[in-house]
Amino acid sequence: MCGIIGILERKNVAPMIRKSLKRLEYRGYDSVGVCTVHEGKLHIKKDKGKIDEIHARLNLDDLPGSVGIGHTRWATHGAPSQVNAHPHTDCSGTLALVHNGIIENFQELKNKLISRGHVFKSNTDTEVLVHLIEEEYKEGVPLEEAVRKAFQHVEGSYAVAVVSTKEPEKIVCVRKESPLVLGIGDGALYCASDIPAFLEYTRKAIILQDHDLAVLTRDGFRILSLKTGEPVEREVVTIDWTAEMASKGGYPHFMLKEIHEQPYALADTLRGREFYIGLISWLIENSKKVFLVAAGTSYHACLAGAYMLSRLAGVATIPVIASEFCEKYGDSVDSDTLVLAVSQSGETADTLNAVRYARKRGAKIASITNTLGSSITRYSQVYVLTQAGPEIGVAATKTFTTQLATFALISLKLAENLGNSAFDLRAIREELKAIPSLCEEVIRINEPRAQQLAKRYSTYENFYFLGRGISVATALEGALKLKEISYIHAEGYPAGESKHGPIALIQDNFPCVFVAPNDVTHPKIIGNIMEMKARGAKVISVIEEGDREVEELSNDTFIIPKGVSEVLTPILFVVPLQLFAYYCAVERGADPDKPRNLAKSVTVQ
Numbered sequence: 001m002c003g004i005i006g007i008l009e010r011k012n013v014a015p016m017i018r019k020s021l022k023r024l025e026y027r028g029y030d031s032v033g034v035c036t037v038h039e040g041k042l043h044i045k046k047d048k049g050k051i052d053e054i055h056a057r058l059n060l061d062d063l064p065g066s067v068g069i070g071h072t073r074w075a076t077h078g079a080p081s082q083v084n085a086h087p088h089t090d091c092s093g094t095l096a097l098v099h100n101g102i103i104e105n106f107q108e109l110k111n112k113l114i115s116r117g118h119v120f121k122s123n124t125d126t127e128v129l130v131h132l133i134e135e136e137y138k139e140g141v142p143l144e145e146a147v148r149k150a151f152q153h154v155e156g157s158y159a160v161a162v163v164s165t166k167e168p169e170k171i172v173c174v175r176k177e178s179p180l181v182l183g184i185g186d187g188a189l190y191c192a193s194d195i196p197a198f199l200e201y202t203r204k205a206i207i208l209q210d211h212d213l214a215v216l217t218r219d220g221f222r223i224l225s226l227k228t229g230e231p232v233e234r235e236v237v238t239i240d241w242t243a244e245m246a247s248k249g250g251y252p253h254f255m256l257k258e259i260h261e262q263p264y265a266l267a268d269t270l271r272g273r274e275f276y277i278g279l280i281s282w283l284i285e286n287s288k289k290v291f292l293v294a295a296g297t298s299y300h301a302c303l304a305g306a307y308m309l310s311r312l313a314g315v316a317t318i319p320v321i322a323s324e325f326c327e328k329y330g331d332s333v334d335s336d337t338l339v340l341a342v343s344q345s346g347e348t349a350d351t352l353n354a355v356r357y358a359r360k361r362g363a364k365i366a367s368i369t370n371t372l373g374s375s376i377t378r379y380s381q382v383y384v385l386t387q388a389g390p391e392i393g394v395a396a397t398k399t400f401t402t403q404l405a406t407f408a409l410i411s412l413k414l415a416e417n418l419g420n421s422a423f424d425l426r427a428i429r430e431e432l433k434a435i436p437s438l439c440e441e442v443i444r445i446n447e448p449r450a451q452q453l454a455k456r457y458s459t460y461e462n463f464y465f466l467g468r469g470i471s472v473a474t475a476l477e478g479a480l481k482l483k484e485i486s487y488i489h490a491e492g493y494p495a496g497e498s499k500h501g502p503i504a505l506i507q508d509n510f511p512c513v514f515v516a517p518n519d520v521t522h523p524k525i526i527g528n529i530m531e532m533k534a535r536g537a538k539v540i541s542v543i544e545e546g547d548r549e550v551e552e553l554s555n556d557t558f559i560i561p562k563g564v565s566e567v568l569t570p571i572l573f574v575v576p577l578q579l580f581a582y583y584c585a586v587e588r589g590a591d592p593d594k595p596r597n598l599a600k601s602v603t604v605q
């Protein structure tokens with residue numbers, strides 16, 4: 001995820017900006033840039049690469065001036081490169097801007113700006129912002145007013161900081177759906193994506209809200225409404241976190257932070273990218289065989305994805321574990337085959353191996369990944385990026401739910417194209433829009449329960465996670481989360497299959513987690529719960545609000561808001577299981593961010 005910093009000081013800011021960017025490194029990035037304003041000019045250094053390496057090559061500290069902005073870029077639109085690195089400048093070289101977020105309507109804005117004579121240097125969505133401000137930045141208009149007017153045309157998420165050679169002692173920043181905080185120092189002001197960026201300089205901060213515009217000058221700061229330009233009041237808070245806590249946004253672990261980031265990650269994933277979603281659904285429609293290939297959590301997303309494609313669009317696809325693909329299906333791969341590979345990192349060796357193999361046999365390759373520029377994107381004719389931002393905890397959380405959201409978009413598009421769905425597709429699209437806020441509610445309701453239940457159950461050594469239909473994917477993922485970070489043995493199973501063997505292990509107090517949404521499988525899963533209960537199992541269930549029947553059969557429950565369509569249930573039902581796994585690991589003294597023997601990206605076969 002991009003990181004931004006702006007500093008207005010009484011001394012040279014370039015070395016401070018570099019240090020602040022180092023503190024934002026944990027957010028993940030591929031490029032770096034710094035801009036200072038001095039003697040009527042912008043002074044910019046930027047490139048692709050890591051801060052230390054770029055600093056060794058270019059010396060980021062020798063930019064002159066006491067006002068400046070800096071940026072670490074996590075590529076979304078446009079590959080990592082020098083030209084795509086921020087800051088971006090306008091045509092006249094007056095304005096420089098850094099941005100974190102995604103501009104949804106950038107193409108439309110770009111076309112308009114080009115027709116008005118603006119010349120673009122990069123492939124980023126961000127660059128439209130600086131040209132838009134240039135349009136409004138006429139004689140006599142202060143920078144903050146030009147920024148305010150420009151952002152009336154912008155759709156999407158943004159945290160932005162802008163400087164101008166015409167007003168060299170000013171930084172203007174705005175925020176919507178991407179984090180931005182102000183730091184209030186002694187004769188100095190800061191703006192940043194996150195508090196650690198300026199924690200060394202000040203502990204006084206203001207957390208800006210959506211649609212806030214802040215103006216930093218030598219005389220102090222003002223916060224205005226981006227919509228109306230009227231002043232708004234925000235509280236100054238004193239931060240008592242350690243630097244380490246601060247890098248995790250105040251959370252004790254990255255995994256917990258990333259679980260909490262899911263509403264934003266989902267919102268970002270659900271906006272835009274329709275063109276690529278359309279291409280992938282077209283490829284599915286026009287291929288005789290479609291394999292969904294992935295490892296681990298991404299494979300679980302494929303299981304749910306296959307279900308969505310089948311239920312919504314009536315299209316059968318085959319989910320395959322990547323390391324099994326060549327042996328199991330290799331001979332059947334040909335030019336009528338589509339391999340849709342799913343990989344958060346885009347670097348998993350098993351998945352890449354399957355993709356390379358399928359390519360050699362003439363198959364078409366599409367992918368869903370979280371990492372622009374990763375190997376998988378180079379092998380794919382088309383790819384869709386999930387917009388989860390970097391995931392630092394080894395256990396996949398926000399990347400799983402954003403993969404599910406992407407599958408939902410592809411399935412809906414395909415179903416709309418085919419035109420024979422039994423479902424009300426428009427209603428499901430509407431529901432999907434509400435998923436980010438529902439996810440927030442799920443976290444709010446279930447986090448205290450997960451803490452409580454972890455205290456009660458973390459001493460058990462074996463668990464079953466059971467579900468039916470699309471919830472098999474959720475159950476498998478819940479089991480994987482628990483086992484990999486808390487080291488409790490957990491097995492996920494289709495609930496119907498449990499009586500064909502697994503039930504032999506059930507005796508008094510054996511914990512069984514049931515994923516039990518109110519969908520077509522509900523009557524049958526009640527039977528499965530009873531079978532387990534009759535043999536002494538402890539039943540923990542994830543249910544919809546008001547599901548008295550399953551609640552009465554359960555020892556403990558996690559509650560999900562009512563009325564979510566079956567195909568979307570995994571996105572919400574998995575969240576309490578992520579929280580439960582996290583708190584079990586904490587109870588057992590394990591580090592959830594760094595489970596033993598595991599790596600974030602598995603690059604060996």
Ligand code: F6R
Binds near residue numbers: 342481
């Ligand atoms: C589990 C987990 C792994 C990954 C798997 C595939 O929490 O993170 O199971 O899902 O190694 O990784 P990607 O998606 O990067 O291909």
